[in-house]
Amino acid sequence: MYIPPLNLGMIINSSDDNKEVIYRSGFPQPMNYKYIKETLNLKTIIYFGKKKDITKEYQKFTEENGYNLIVFEMDSVRDDNINDIMLEMFKLVLNKDNYPILMHSNKGKHRIGVVTGLIRKIILGWSISGIYQEYGIYTGNVKGEMDLEFINKFDLSDVKIDLDLDKLPSFINYV
Known part of the structure; x- marks a missing residue:
């Protein structure tokens, strides 16, 4: 039986072969492992939370399936290093x-x-x-004013990101 993780959704699906896909969810539990392994064909898992939350069982699941597990230590948008975390996340996504x-x-939900x-x-x-509407759907309309304000104000226009243009996903159009 397949049981998807809590709040599973798709952020990006830009390819017919499902290779350029980003999913979102809550923390996968053992009952979700079969679904993840047999349906999502993942390469990378990114967790926004605390390293201490990574159980031995989850670590073993990611290792056995060859997933690259990346943990960004994060409590909320109030974290001092939140802009650095988001910049690193964008580097992975790009x-x-x-x-x-x-x-x-x-x-x-929130993070x-x-x-x-x-x-x-x-x-x-x-x-x-x-964006606000989708945020509300996943949070049950429990508004995170700080989260929404952070999204609204976040800007990458002043940031230089060194990227390999040959590695950009196909949905990125650049001049």
């Missing part, structure tokens, strides 16, 4: 070698809602109202 990707937080919102704003060009 490299097709990391795809398919599953990004998750504990419940798949991953911020990450999803930023990807939708910066890369996909979504409107702020659309």
